[in-house]
Amino acid sequence: MASQKRKKSFFTWMLTLGCFAVRNTQEAHHNHDFHFTAIGTTRSLLNLIVISSVDDVQLCHYNKQNQQVVMKKAWMYQALGAKEIERKQKKLISLEKNFSWAFRNLIKNETRSEKNHTLQVFVDCELDKDIQVSSQFQFALDGEDFCRMDEQLGHWVAMKPEAQRFKPLWDSALWNRLVKHYIQEDCINSMKKILQYSRMRENVPPDVTVSRHDAPDGRVTFFCRATGFYPRSIMLHWEKDGALGAWGQESSSGTLPNADATFFVQITLELPPSDPGTGFTCVVEHSELGTPAIFPVPGKPSMERPWAMVLSIIAVIILVLSCAGAFITWKKRKTGMRS
Structure with missing residues (x-):
């Protein structure tokens, strides 16, 4: 008892x-x-x-x-x-x-x-x-x-x-x-x-970035990152052409704290090689956004850009070599005049 x-x-x-x-x-x-x-x-x-x-x-x-x-x-x-x-x-x-x-x-x-x-x-x-x-x-x-x-x-x-x-x-x-x-x-x-007494801290909307990675084997991976938001409650999901669905392997970091008492979360979506990865968006819902915010996934990087970069590098090399050759020629002439 x-x-x-x-x-x-x-x-x-x-x-x-x-x-x-x-x-x-x-x-x-x-x-x-x-x-x-x-x-x-x-x-x-x-x-x-x-x-x-x-x-x-x-x-x-x-x-x-x-x-x-x-x-x-x-x-x-x-x-x-x-x-x-x-x-x-x-x-x-x-x-x-x-x-x-x-x-x-x-x-x-x-x-x-x-x-x-x-x-x-x-x-x-x-x-x-x-x-x-x-x-x-x-x-x-x-x-x-x-x-x-x-x-x-x-x-x-x-x-x-x-x-x-x-x-x-x-x-x-x-x-x-x-x-x-x-x-x-x-x-x-x-x-x-x-x-009811006093606001504990100011609420902050999330700062959202969306990126993609195209692997050599054809696989495409999307990243949707939200950071610096408060309060903690947030929802992120993928849509294709405005509709929900399952298109590949999804994962999430979970909501994690930042050093400044705000929060961070990242979700990823890995598509199979057969999917070109077009029409996708990351939808973010947070109390400070009012309505769900839609962030489009960037398109596949153009193949022309690497060639443009290569041509730019070649042009710079030619310019440097030309300047070096002109300097050497001028130096030789100056030395000959002294002789």
Whole structure:
């Protein structure tokens, strides 16, 4: 009975935790995420770090060493107020005890009690034009996925054999109520408040370039690159003569961060040798573009251009040799006059 109460206490504190603020709501894609990282042994908790971010901008930070909630933005102190910050700080201090309990129970077969382990909790929710589009709740132990919430299936999935013994807890009505309440109240609703207060950063449309490569064996490869855009959500796809289809082997780099906190993505399309690669376009959809933007793929390089380059090089060589010959002739004449 006492063990069940401790389990409920651990997950209750974990779900009611967060750092909040307020900012102007924008009709675009936004995400709110929490990262909990605990390091400890079966005997003690060595450190606990909590980070909250909205649209990849860090809002607040906490660690066990100083037990202080630090707001990364000055306006956060005014938005929350001293009492709210103090209340959340007390929750985080209490959470340290619950992570200690987690290490003792999640790692029961550990023979070396002094060995360090890492427990991480990832919580993420996304809005698109003020509508919730997705949410994520996931646990990881020692860098490996432990369990996660499957939105489509509507239940929790054990991702390691050791996690199976916790399924009765995850499948309980209490646990599911707590998860739904946390995602709605602490992730979705708090993000809306954050978006109503102040703009985190300016949105930027993507800078798009489209290129092609013609291989000697006749294969044609297209590249469509979008970079420097914000927010992260973007969609790129290929069309031929204005229609969707499958014409070759497609691949994508995935959306990656740039050093300036914007994002980058590149998609490629490799055509078979029989396809000349005409009529293709790259279509880019991003909130800052308004409507989908169409970027035509360049045509096949003309064969006349290499010959023009060769003739230009020959002309330059002839000019240089002529100048050299004239200089040598002038030098000889000058030397003969002196003699």
